[in-house]
Amino acid sequence: MPVSKCIAESAKIVLGKNKEIKLAICCLLSQGHLLIEDLPGVGKTTLALTLSKVFGLAFTRLQFTSDLLPADVTGISVFDNSTKRFSFHPGPIFNQVLLADEINRATPKTQSALLEAMEEHKVSVDGETHPLPQPFFVIATQNPSSQVGTFALPESQLDRFLMRIKMGYPDKVAEKRLLSAQDPRQLLDQIKTMLTADELLGMQQQSKQVHVSENIINYILQIVEKTRHEAGFIHGLSPRAGMALKRASQSWAFVHNRDYVLPEDIQAVYSAVCEHRLERHYEQAESSVQQLSRKILDSIEV
Amino acid sequence: MRQHIDKLKSDPVSSVIFLLLLVSIPHFRYIPWWSILSVFSLLSWRLFIVIKPKAGAGKLITVLFTLLFSLLIYNHAGGFSGIVAGSHLLLVMTFLKLLESRCQRDYMLLVILSLFIIATNLLFSQTLPTALYMLCCVFITLVTLLSLSEKSSRITLFEKLKTALRLTAFSLPLMLVLFVFFPRISGQLWHTNDEQTRARSGLSDSMEPGKISQLVYSNERVFRADFATKQPEKKQLYWRALTLWHYDGKTWENNKPSETQTQIHLLDTGYKYTITVEASNNKWLYLLDLPVTISNSLSINTDFTALSPKTIRSLFQYSAHSASRYYMSNQLDSRSRSRALKLPGINTNTIALAQDWKRNSATPEAIIKKALTHFTTQNFYYTLSPAKLRNLASVDEFLFETRQGFCEHYASSFAVLMRAAGIPSRVVLGYLGGEANPYNNIISVDQSMAHAWNEVWIDNRGWIRIDPTASIAPHRVSKDIATALKGQQNLPLHLQLDFAGLQKIRQLFDAIDNKWNQWILNYNESTQKQFIEILSGKSVSLHDISYLFIKVILGTLVLTVIVYFLSAKRQKNDAVTKAYQKFLHKFENSGFSKRKNEGPADYTKRLESRFPQQSREISRIMNLYIELKFRKIKNADSADRFISSVRHFRLEPDNINDKPNS
Structure with a gap:
């Protein structure tokens, strides 16, 4: 490989x-x-x-x-x-x-x-x-x-x-x-x-073909949804972020020799893909963006 | 013995036999005794084969039996055509098939055949109880089919019942669509129907003493009446069927004179109602006294009766309008008048009595009053079992000797008295009264309410209804026959029983039965046309209905297929998720339960390192799960394999007791 x-x-x-x-x-x-x-x-x-x-x-x-x-x-x-x-x-x-x-x-x-x-x-x-x-x-x-x-x-x-x-x-x-x-x-x-x-x-073309099942799509949707309802962020993840999450997880699966995406792939690329797109409210800075976004990921059942 | 019973219990043929017996029972009504006997012999033989497998019938014997039964049935029914012979043949041949059935495939065939046997029962009876019984049979057939299937050992009886129930429920919409849209054809499809042509009790077209009182012994329903307007009082419920003019000294007969059309002048709006007649095998229709108009291209005769164009062999419905207060303005034509006055030259005492009244009375009304008073004052007695009249002058004998009679005696003698006194009169046959069902307000009339009364012609007033029975037994008119005859001996059972609870149940069932008749059995080509016209909002022909039917069926099929595939996929998915939860649950006590956000691959790694002895099985199961949930290409059997693997997976006990090494 x-x-x-x-x-x-x-x-x-x-x-x-x-x-x-x-x-x-x-x-x-x-x-x-x-x-x-x-x-x-x-x-x-x-x-x-x-x-x-x-x-x-x-x-x-x-x-x-x-x-x-x-x-x-x-x-x-x-x-x-x-x-x-x-x-x-x-x-x-x-x-x-x-x-x-x-x-x-x-x-x-x-x-x-x-x-x-x-x-x-x-x-x-x-x-x-x-x-x-x-x-x-x-x-x-x-x-x-x-x-x-x-x-x-x-x-x-x-x-x-x-x-x-x-x-x-x-x-x-x-x-x-x-x-x-x-x-x-x-x-x-x-x-x-x-x-x-x-x-x-x-x-690049091959990694695009990696299969993303409906379950994974739902998982991404849950993540995106949750960031938008999280009061600690100024705003949630954009649709572009969701697409980025999907695309990056495909590549991650490809790198690991799989032709399908697992929830683990999403989790692996999650902080790299999402954290720079999220911003904390300054007045609630008791926890960082990393901690909060991690909390969101942990709260979603797979 | 015990082992035999166990053997019978475990053999699938037992359930098939039970099913076949269940579906055949309704057919025992029409097949001859030797056929019932053969059916039981054949199934006993088959049960015996379970215990002693060598006792089976050889090919030759089976062939001989087939020929023998074919001949017997041919002989019995006079051919193989017709529904009786056909269903009979199907039934007997199914049991012959049972005799030679050995394997799964045979049993499946028998179960399918039993569905056909269930369907043939509909050719004989379409009542609500039949339909319910058949639905039960279909349900049990499905359960049997499920228990015969290969996977049956893996599912419990409860699951089988649930599946069968679901299958039955799924078929209901299709059934409904077929029922509503299947093109109806006018005319009867099945002519040679025992049930429909068998002799029935009911009014006949003549009256002689003792004829009507026999009908009291029957509580068979004659018709139902549903009033659109308010219901008349009970004492006005005179339902006329036919008029009798000709009297030969013993029998009143129905030879219709050419009466001119009578001018009726209504004094109030009257009553509008719909009547549903049960199969009667004659053509008489029943109309509330006095009918004015009638629907369905039927017509009212000059004597205010109506006839159906065809013999009534199944439910028949029509609506009519009757007047309660009226008078007729024209004169009775001479021919009718002479017929309505004609008497045989017997019963001289009666004639003398009547002529005596005539001499001493100024008006016909006075004569009528005298006659009715005569009945009430001269010890006349209303009874179901009067003394037999032996003389030729039976009216004389009744009026002056026995003085016991039922309605026909009074109607007959009153008509003779009137004719003798020069008042044109006739006898009217029909029913009096009706039982109003509290659940749907529909009046039901049965044979025991058969009645005879009179009509007399009075100039400028027309035909006037006189019921002499009302003078002797007022309860017969105001209440019902059971009250009128109360305390008498030899009453039929249904007139004696008077449990309010029982009556309530009967009435409730009757109300349901009536709805069934109205909605299901009465759904024919014209109601279908009406219904579809309401649905589509334009007029349709049989042609359109056929096209619509094809469209609807195709549409339903496509829809069913789509829904099936969608729901099958989703259900499989649900089942996989369920099984995964079950699998996770097995690790709950090991201290190695899955973390909430832990993906299946990570969890597999964790489990593999913790349970090395079972790591292969664990990873096999988890890989199946991953395949089902995340891979693009899935093997067809993966879901089943996954579910059954999870079911069989047991965490080895020594693993559980260990403390987690985290």
Whole structure:
């Protein structure tokens, strides 16, 4: 199974983060975009680099800063003296994998330009539309919004990321290996590319065929319904979130070699898919979004 | 002996025999005694085979029996056509089949045959009790069918009953649709029906002493009357059937004279009512005195009676309008007058008495009054068993010697007296009274209410009803015959019994029976047409009804199939969920019950590590569950396998006692 090989290969570099790797791969298979939220230095970039290497994808990294302009992301039309015409110079977004580092440090204007391109899978500059490459996968990283100098992404834009994962610190064993072995970034050259882009596209299609039974649909409906009636949230999950939950669970089942979705699959992708779309009322902040959304999941019988 | 009984109990043929017996019992009414005997012999033989399997009949014997019975039935019924011969043959051949039945398949066939036997019973009787009995039979047939099925050992009797009940209930809507929309054809489909052509008691077209009093011994219903207007008083319930004109000294006969149409002038609105006549095998219709109009393209004769165009062999319904106060303005034509005055030259004493009255009276009314007073003052006695009249001059003998009589005696002698006094008169036969059912207000008239009275012609007033019996026995008119005859000997049983409770039950049943008649048996081609016209809002023909029927049937079939598949799928699903709960319940005491939000795969892993000895069985069951609930492609037998696996799964006891190692 090519997917499990990819996971195994990635795990060689990103130590002790199997679940995060799997989730990231699911996100890729579901044709969604990934938001990694954590402190600097926990391996966000390494994960992105590893994935693009393993899946054989063209990779660019774009560091977002407060003075980054939309054109720096999408590209710019430049007047060509020899042809006497404007010609389009594609920006870093024209890559199969774009690592948008520290996305919340850019101004909302630039954030919007990126997110629009993510949603539409194309870029329009000076009235011309330029399609983005296939597959197209954005991994955005963001520092916790409490840090200084950040523009928090509004919920409407967060909704466009299929998943948000948190890397967290590696466990002790992994960290020891990390410290005692070579720098993972150097090891990157040694790992093999397991797939071609076409194979990845094929897998994306296959994971779409994973069977979602009526029972699972009902389960998703119950979850979505419950978040909407939960007073602790400002608003519940959108229909897009429900679809995302379904799609991600399909990929999760696919990664685990099944052609049908189990409730466990929903549960596995639930927090990655849902938590960034939910927002607590500030005055009732005695429990976090995570705790509350977990409570909802636990209260639904399967 | 005990082991024999056990053997009989365990053999499925016992239940089949019970069923066959149950469905055959109604048929014993018409099949000859030797047939009933053969039926019992055949089933006893079959029971004997259970105990001694070698006692079975060989092929040759079976063939011989078949031929023998065919011949006997052919001989008995004079052929194989007709419903009696047909049903008889079906019944006997079914029991012959029972004799040679050995296996499951044979028993199934017998059960199906018993459904046919049940259906043939409808050809003989369509009453409510029959229908209820048949419904019971169908239900028991279904239960038997279920107990014969392969899975029967796995389901309890209660479940069988429940399934049979459900199947019966499911078939009801289809039955209703078939009943309402199956195109009805006019005319009788079954002509050679014993039940319908057998002799019945009832009025005859002549009257002689002792003829009506015989009818009192029958409490068979004659007709029911449902009044649309308010009901007349009991003493006005004179139901006329026919008029008798000709008297030969002994018998009054019904030879109709050519009477001219009489002009009736109504003095009030009268009564409107609908009458449902039971099968009577004659054509007389019963009308409240005095009928004015009648429905159903029937017509009222000049003597205010009506006849059905066809012999009444099944329920027949018509409605009519009768007047209670009226007079007739025209004159009696001479031919009728002479007939209404004609007397044989006997009964000279009577004639003399009448002529004496005539000389001393100014008006016909005075003569009539004298005659009625004569009955009340001269020790006349109303009785069901009067002394026999032996003389040729029977009226003389009655009036001057015996003075005991029933209504026919009084009607007869009064008519003779009137004719002798020059007043045109005739005898009217019919029924007097009626029992009003408190449950539906329908008046029921039975044979014991048969009555004879008179009509006299008085110029400018017309035919006037005179009931001489009313002078002698006023209770006969104001109450009923049982009261009028109270205390007399040799009364028929139904006139003696007077339990209010029993009567109530009878009346309730009668009310239900009447509804059954009105709604079920009376649903013929014209009522169907009316009903469908009401439903569709336009006029329809038999053609349209047939098309509608086909459409409705096809529609119902499609709908049934869809509902069946949907409900079957859902039920299977429900059963799986139920079984899963059952399975989970088995772990409840082990400390390893499923967490609320725990998916089946996670739980399987947990159970497998906890119960390694049974891990294979556990994972097999859980995988079946996962397949049923979440996989796209499911094996056809997975649900059954899952349910039965859960049923057979037992958590090994040593596992339960261990403390959870969490």
